[in-house]
Amino acid sequence: MKLQNNNLDEMQEKKLLEIEHKGCWIAFWGLLVAILVQMLIFDEGVIRSVAGEWIVLFFLSLYMSISSMKSGIWDRRLKPNIKYNAVISLAAGLVCxxxxxxxxxxxxxxLMGSIATGVIMFIIIFATTFFTLSLSVKMYHKKIRKMETDCED
Structure with missing residues (x-):
């Protein structure tokens, strides 16, 4: 089957990309909220109830992370440094x-058991997120250096 030509002009193409961008982020945050709400609502079988959403969220996150890294893009607003890694890890740890x-x-x-559970989960999530982000920052800087040296040659 032959692909059809693009019928959009540049302004329409830009607008469509903005719509797709917002839709992707709505899906990302919507899946995350759905998972969190289901974890709070369901007592038993919580893994089965969130498995589909978790798989979609995981692959969406993985795709966005790998694609951005390969393109040498970190984020629009956040800088790839320890300060932002700590802030993001803190937020993730607190939410979890x-x-x-x-x-x-x-x-x-x-009550004390639930507080202990929260503290343990905070430590685990904070440490895991901080380590993962720090590793990603190193990979990002390595990719940027490689892209800069390839441009100079």
């Missing part, structure tokens, strides 16, 4: 700690 604490409390009704 809150979700797991509430989930634990609704299941077992033990």
């Amino acid at each position: 700690a809150l979700v797991f604490s509430i989930s634990s409390y609704t299941k077992y009704h033990v």
